[in-house]
Amino acid sequence: MVYLLYDLILLLAAIVLTPYYLWRGLKYGKSRRGIRERLGRFAPESLRRITGRKVIWVHAVSVGETRAVVPLLRELKKGYPEHALVLTNVTETGRSVAAGLDCVDLCLFFPFDLSWVVRRVLRRLDPEIIILVETELWPNLVRQAHARNVPVALVNGRISDRSFPRYRRVRPLLAPLLKKIVLFGMQTELDAERVRRLGAPPERIRVTGNLKFDMAVPEIGDGELARFRSLLGLAPEAPVLVAGSTHQGEEELLLQAFEVCRAAHPALRLVLVPRHPERAAEVGELVRSRGFVPVLRSQCPQNAAGEGVPVVIGDTLGEMLRFYALADIVFVGGSLVPIGGHNILEASLLKKAVLFGPHMNNFKEIAQLVLFAAGGRQVDDLDELVAALTDLFGDREQRERMGRAGHALIERHAGATARTRSCLDDLLGSGR
Structure with missing residues (x-):
């Protein structure tokens, strides 16, 4: 009887969700194959x-x-x-x-x-x-x-x-x-x-x-990294803040922090990678409202972007670690808003200093370990985010020390x- 009721509830949910999946397919060009596979x-x-x-x-x-x-x-x-x-x-x-x-x-x-x-x-x-x-x-x-x-x-x-x-x-x-x-x-x-x-x-x-401690380090050589920077329009020596897996409500705060930090570091560049790539257009409008002209990763042909791009929006899949490899500092999203956080170990894997917000419910243990190992910092709001970025962009040795500490943590828990x-x-x- 319990499973019959469960089936009925799920059936109603499927009836409601199917039009939603079809609408998403039309809006974002997704295949209807997903519906068929979900029906077995x-x-x-x-x-x-x-x-x-x-x-x-x-x-x-x-x-x-x-x-x-x-x-x-x-x-x-x-x-x-x-x-x-x-x-x-x-x-x-x-x-x-x-x-x-x-x-x-x-x-x-x-x-x-x-x-x-x-x-x-x-x-x-x-x-x-x-x-x-x-x-x-x-x-x-x-x-x-x-x-x-x-x-x-x-x-x-x-x-x-x-x-x-x-x-x-x-x-x-x-x-x-x-x-x-x-x-x-x-x-x-x-x-x-x-x-x-x-x-x-x-x-x-x-x-x-935790299997997340066993992630393989991607092979990204200096030459490949230099080509990727050029592809995105990032000057070779420009400091880069990469904000990965961001959600609605976080991009606005990151852009405000970016503006403040650019006053002290005019060459600073920002890479925003929304958790859901279909939000790229929405994030782009937000960037423009702050006075910046963004570039979409998907629209970056080889060497066509120049080296004056202030904000890049990552709207592709499977490149998060490549983006993190570019960074001087990584901010991991889903944490300044009550989402539950995302995996901060990906930044530590690449020996990057990592920042994250207070909402890390889904990664509570990992966040505590990273903080204890001094491999990252938690920021509770915009003011703390600005303070942390200002401090770290002004101290390369501290950034690198945090990155090494986070990587050592991963090795200890593998x-x-x-x-x-x-x-x-x-x-x-x-x-x-």
Whole structure:
């Protein structure tokens, strides 16, 4: 009865959301393929890539989770080369990042969690195992997989301060679902304790660490970086502030801080990378309202931008680390407004001094570790942002010291991929 009600609620949501997806497709030029895949209808040519092979199905909701799981995907591909790796995402941006991964055999949109849709997808993919990243607990997927004797594992699991009280309120419904999951690879001891209190069997819980500490350092040579600067119209010696994964309400504050800092550093340049690229036009209008003429990354042909561009708007996917590589200072968005923050370790990976706001609920532990290691600073408002930027742009040695400290933190906490892989090997080795 509970699952019937759940299906009815989701069906109503799907009816409401389908026109929205179609509207977005028309507005932003997206393909309608996403709707079909969310209903479990896959193109035959796509499925031919995995026909006759055992399937490992990995699900990561969006960009951050997809990037975090890449080292694990590569390890699985190395350890199980005959298997087909299928990666699903909920968001279009996550799906775009997934499409660029050479270790993945098939990328799909995650299906609506309706019982009949999930059954269809399980029949078509016939996975040997399903791996959910972080807290992607979909009741019908877990239930239907259990009915088909397909093990479901949770990796890089976390339960935030905000989510835990909500989960506790529905513990009588959640606990039976958790008993159908065969592995809980949790980020911290606190996450492990929380999932145990929600009803997960203790013998299935492991503390494996955070996969985000195992991100691979991108190979960006000096020559490539110089060409990228030239492409964006950034002079070779110009100091650069890169603001990544920004949300509505943050760009205005960053532009105000940028104006103040330019008074002391006239050569300063700003790169704004909104979390959702479709907001680029909106952000561009905001930049113009402040008296600057922005350049869109997507409209930067080789060497055509000159070297006088004050503001660049990053409206492409998959280039965040390239943008960060340009930076003298990185600000990570979703944190000056109550979004919950984004992954600040990407900046530390490239040895960059990193700033972030007070709203880091989704990355609370990482933020605390970075602050304790002196690899970054938290700013609570515009005044503190201006003060931090003024201080750091005036002290190169301090910036570089912060970058090295953040990178050393990552090295100290690496190893989650190997621990998670070991747990999954036990499941894959034992079969169904």
